[in-house]
Amino acid sequence: MKSKRRPYAEQRPQDLGGGVWSVPVPIPGNPLGYTLVYALESPRGPVLVDAGWNHPDAWEALSGGLAALGLDVTAVSGVVVTHFHPDHAGLxxxxxxxxGAWIAMHENDAALVRLMTAYAAGEHDRFQADMLRRAGADPAEAGRSMGERPTPPAAPDRxxxxxxxxxxxxxxxxxxxxxGHTPGHICLHLEDADRLFTGDHVLPDITPHVGIYPFDRDDVDPLGDFLESLTRVGELGPLAALPAHEWIFPDVAARAAQIRHHHEEKLDRLLALLAERPDPPTIWEVAAMMTWNRPWDALSPVLRSMAAGEAAAHLRTLEARGRIRRLSGVDPVRFQALDS
Incomplete structure (x- = not known):
């Protein structure tokens, strides 16, 4: 099936009716292309859902796009952020x-913003290096796979x-x-219009990255949380979905069910791969075994690190379900399938 995704150059600000507008805001150098920022009518001035990437081109697109719709960025009364990632909270x-607008986000992501702000660059580098080593990456590859320390977004007021x-x-x-995608991700239900602003939680053609950091944590289950969240969103019914990327689509419940099915199939395939292994693999080895949108050898070092985070999240869900176990006293951490 041909994708409906269009390049940023073909996007335009839109009046979606019912006091809701959308403005595409570019993400420079990112294959996603753009973030869809939404504006909602309010007697105190428009309220934005997300704000876009912190870049001069993005600011020009946001302020100019609002102006094209008859809205003024200086009159914005609030920004509610679906999650703390830079393509959503950056501006x-x-x-x-x-x-003078307020900024609001979920308390769990607000806590992460405070942690990021307090984290020194050297601490971030040491954290990444040790995380990659414990996952089984060789030292040379671990060095190449370390991403830059992200700039923390503005702290929320609410x-x-x-x-x-x-x-x-x-x-x-x-x-x-x-x-799931982040600990504090939120969707926003416009209850008087049967619309759901889905952020990155439910997208029409792709699925969001769900990783676990550090890779070997055993006290959280982000993929399990994500799957439960999909079920909860599905229970809201066939609402019109206004996502942060790609395009607006009907029936968020149907798409949420598709995404759940996708991950359950992925978990089944991973369990079968582990059962076939004669020796328990590391997280890095598991990531190399899994199927991505490109072959493992074609992934850049940073994308391999993201793949390892996602592999770790799938491993953790299987562990939480009692289908696999991690070996004790082993560094790097290794996982073994259990007899069903």
Whole structure:
């Protein structure tokens, strides 16, 4: 099936009706191309859902796109961020600077922003190097796979919890906690219009990255959380989905079910691969065994690191379900299938 995805150059700001607008904001150098920022009408000034990447071209697109729709970025009253990633939260601080708007995000992601702000560059490098070593990457590859320390987004003024209503007078915009892609990811249910702003949680053609960091943590289960969140979103019914990437689509429940099925099949394939292995593999070896959108040898070092994070999340879910175990006292960590 041919993808409906269009390049950023073909995107335009749109009036979606019912006091909702969308503005495509470019992500320089990223294959996703752009973030769809949404504006919602409010008597105090528009409220934005996400803000886009912190880059001059992105700022020009956001402010100019709002102007093309008859909206003024200096009149924005609030920015509610679906999650802390830079293509969503990056420009929130600049919007606040020019408008005095509040910034809101879920309390779990707000805690991560505080942690990132306090984390020195040297600590970040040591953290990554040790994480990659414990996953089984050889030292040379570990050095190449270390990504740059991300710049923390602006700290929020308001923290949301599941079920909270966003400050949007005259409308009902409710936060739905959907952890997985990040611990504090939220979807936003516009209850008076049967619309769901899905952020990265439910996208029409691709699935979001769900990783675990550090790779060998055994006290969290982000993929398990993600699958539960998909079930919860599905229970909201066939709402119109307004995602942060790609395109708007109907029936978020149907797409959520497809994504759950995709991951369950991936878990089944991984369990079969582990059962066939004569020796328990490392996380890095598991990542190399799995199927990605390109062959393992064609992945860049940084993409291999992301793949390892996703492999680790799938391993952790299988472990939480009692289908595999991690060997004790082994460094790097290794996993073994259990008899069913």
């Amino acid at each position: 929130a601080g600049q919007v606040r600077d020019v408008s 923290e949301l919890r599941d079920g909270d209503l966003v400050d949007l007078p005259g409308r009902k915009l409710r936060a739905v906690h959907t952890p």
